[in-house]
Amino acid sequence: MSSTDTVSTCPYSNTTVAPGKKNESCVDFTAFMVLTEGQKIVVFSICFVVGSLTFLENLLVLCLIFSTQYLRGKPSYLFISSLALADLFASIFFSFFFVEFHVFKNMVSTPMFLFKLGGVIMAFTGSLGSLLLTSIDRYICIHKPSEYKTIITRKNALISLAVLWTTIALISFLPLMGWNCSTLNSVCSELFPCVDETYLACWLAFVISLLVFIVYAYIHILWKAHKHAVYMEKHVIQSRSGKARMRMDIKLAKTFGVILAILVFCWSPVLSFMFVDLFSKLDNKLKMVFAFCCTLCFVNSMVNPLVYALRSKDMLHVLLGVVARCHDQATFFWSSVESDGQQKPIHPDTVCELVEVPSLTDCRKT
DSSP states (O other): OOGGGOOEEOTTSSOEEOTTOOOTTOOOGGGGOOOOHHHHHHHHHHHHHHHHHHHHHHHHHHHHHHTOHHHHTSHHHHHHHHHHHHHHHHHHHHHHHHIIIIISOOOOOHHHHHHHHHHHHHHHHHHHHHHHHHHHHHHHHHHOGGGHHHHSOHHHHHHHHHHHHHHHHHHHTTTTTTOBHHHHTOOBOSSSTTBBHHHHHHHHHHHHHHHHHHHHHHHHHHHHHHHHHHHHHHTTOOSHHHHHHHHHHHHHHHHHHHHHHHHHHHHHHHHHHHHHHTTSOOOHHHHHHHHHHHHHHHHHHHHHIIIIITTOHHHHHHHHHHHHHHTTOHHHHGGGSOTTSOOOOOSOOSHHHHSOOGGGGGGTTO
């Protein structure tokens, strides 16, 4: 056999390249390790700081919810705990995987790489899926207040979470189970080693669908709050309760405005790069920019507990109780808390509680 007829093998896969034919599934991992030494230091710093904060914040949220009977009994807090769990996974999987790959350039086998990548995909997709369930919870609370208690029960919440995580785990590890360019000898993504472009397109469509439903739900809530505020102003309601409701509408609009802004800011750059990857070539400079854009999704996981959980007055009440007990001041604080650790709902937190129009009062304190 001549030198031109020699069969070659991919350095990081088991795929054999036919003589005289270019195998696009042959992935050189080093081609994706494009960061300079200075950029590696920045990436390591971001992952260390953001990863540590994300881990501690979400661990705190999970501890507060599952240690308080009142909170873990509410379906809305089950969705928030799912979000915290996904972001906790992101703080672990993304930090170690991203630093290991881009900073230390650790070479692993293709199956091990796809396993680690699947963990990262599962964490971030689980975070978006949990945000979707949270937005649906609040949408139903606004759109069908009289049916809220029968639709959003604890049992239904647990079933929806089980379906969500099963689906996301399956989707995330499809590349490991064979849907990758090394196994199929298909076209690889230029952003992710071994990832088939068709899989990337399907995952991108799935994530965009989640984001569209989330944005729709929150825009509807914003519209409902605005409509209520206009009604209150038009009828010149000057009572104390009327003014309080108007302040709640303003607070509600600001909260969901921040949520939408954070989602768009953190996810649109990454999704834009993936979309471009499907139709054109990317040089090393664009790959560098993409690597830093990925950290924005990580920042989103750090911000989620502050927006969804720790802004809750019920959760703050529980947190302050823990701090008070640590400083031997429990007597003053726990005068409003049951002795078995259950939290009494002293503040309106949910959308149904915030938007107190006559047609929405049926699902208060659910």
